[in-house]
Amino acid sequence: MSQMLALVIVLMILFIGDFVSVRTKAWVPSVFICAVLFLLGYWTFFPKEIVAVAGVPPVVATMVIYLIITNMGTLLSLKELKAQWKTIIISLAGIVGIIAILFGIGMFIFDFRTVIVAIPPLVGGLVSAVIMSEGAKEAGLVSLSVFAIVIYVMQGFAGYPLTSIVLKKEGKRLLGQIRNGNLAVKGEEAGASAQAELKLFKKLPDKYNTDFFKFLRLAVVGFAAYLVSTALAPIISISPFVLCLLFGVIARSIGFLEKQPLQKANGFGIGIMILMLFVFDGLKHATPDMMLEILYPLIVCIVLAVIGMYIFSFIIGKVLKVSKEMAFAVALTALYGFPADYIITTEVIKSLTANENEREILTSHMLPPMLVGGFISVTMVSVVLAGIFVGFL
Template sequence: MRWGIYMNPVTAFTIIMLIWTIGDFVAKKTKSLISSLLVAAIIFIVGFKTNLFPEDLLTSSSLLALGQTVIGMLIVHIGTMISIDELKKQWRTVLIGVSAILGIIVFLFTIGSFFLDQNFIISAIGAISGTTVAVIIIQEAALASGLVLVAVFAVLISAFQGLIGYPLTSVILRKEAQRVRGEYRAGTLKVKAPVEKEMSKEPRTILPQAFQTTAGTLFVVGAVVMLAGFIADMTNGILNQFVVALLLGILLRAFGILKPNILTGIDAYGLMMIGILLIIFGPLATSSVDDLIALIGPLCIAFAIGVTGSIAFSAVLGKLLGYSMAMSMAIGLTTLYGFPGTMILSQEAAKSAGENKDEIAAIEGEILPKMIVAGFSTVTILSVVVTSILAGFIH
């Protein structure tokens, strides 16, 4: 089919929405073992390489431009997800999360340097330790230097993260759940109150109601991104705009100016997220099949070394801080998926070990807060900061 004849913004938009629908369907059916990101990546690769999709599919849809426009807004939103009070309560978890990322960095820069070029090492560190934002930061630096394969490498790692992280964490958390159940039955576990999920609370903000509509919210968040850009410019780029936007999101939530999870619930959020996620697929359109095949080896090496480093560092520090080996390793593995996987896996582990509602609640109360903080806060903050620094060394 000659898409050039039929391709227009509406057609491109519709095709992309179909791809995302398929990805979401598969993710739901497999309980996120196979992520929607992986499904979308496979469809895009096959579509581009068989010429079923034209190279300009993403740009024709106008979604790519949307994603590039609102990426800063997403980062402010991520900042408003983070509770400083919860970080203080879970300071040991925070330190273990930090050690996990340090493990990824140390192992890949030492052991990984025997197998991978420095640019691929940096790409792997950013993708394994972080979220879509970290991948976008890597991509911008790589593409600016003409390193398309380095950008593609980050995409592939991001696509396969969940496939590796979910099964490993599931096995480890189920073992931890059984240990916690043993403590509960022995009467040595201090039962915690049910976890209050931050997103279920009534959002609080000192902003007038006029700024809490969809348009008002986007205006406020956009203004924060503009402020972040101004601050970054004032430092001549020493402070990355994304890092400043993240910190502003955290601080403005802490002072009650921005409500928690500020973009959640507004009419445009879902479309904004799809636009942002599409950014990472851009380099797939121009890479050859041979290039993609050549990346299989480095991909396996990066995962093997990076994940091992994460587990090793988190296990050692966790043991020193009084956490069990299994809990520490699970915290380290949150770099591979983050929220909501951290919540889903914790709940599944509690249900697998607990034989009644009280046991399930006790197990979940012990595991879930640690996993939420590890994947929802620590990794989010540090990965963006670390990736922003390391991306400057891509050349």
């Protein structure tokens, strides 16, 4: 398959996902549709490396992840990040819910090792799935080695539509408050100019703040996150992507980065495209035979995990006075993480209102907890759990 044909095919899938999402007003998320189409493609005529053939090898996707996550950090201020302590507690509660239900009920259905292998990928992303898969393989548990990867690949099929539903309910609730004059954009920073934001470059003429200078500053912050992550590795394992989010917040607060520099450098759209293709590239591992072999434990484990997340996030949400919809949405980020949490949230917001001011207010209230929730569960806690649980195999 030629590169351009591969590119046309994968972009057609992304467009179909967008089209269905717009037509259904985000009740059916584009991520869900795209995942189904990619899965069908891999099972029929797609070459396994269609995403790489189209021009998005993993190394390119990694570069974009550094830039986009750093860019996401500029959406938050240090004050807003500290304000997300409730999100962190809710995210952790959702994880406790997964563990409690799978050990409490799952153990009566499956054996101990199946439950042990299932939990870290359900809580997190690729790294935890790979840790459990390799651990199961070394223990001679071939089917469970496959199970760890497939449960990571497939859990989004439950998470995408559920998140869209609860976020739409939350968005409608917030819209009612906005239109009654009871809710405004957090921080009221929307009107700040790039020059006012860039305190470290206030003497730099605006004509020199080119697209490449914006990319350069994003890359410098991402590189700093990488260096710190590497330096801390012998002491504590912290993903550079988590640090990118934190460093993006700090860089904006000190005036090294403006708000959303990637959008201002006209690079955000292609960045999201690359990220989405990278995510769907993971579906190439899920063959029909694998799916049939592990379909029953896969469905039961995901259903139990969702029930656990709902119960525990509902209880903690009540205690912290967070709506049950927002609390459940934050807990659900464990099933997919970034970039799906960003894509689904912005998709829902766009479907709810065409008013830019209302969209900005909804974004300021809904997007930060979704991003923080995803990083807590997927990028941080899941890797710790995998490191502990793999020792039981």
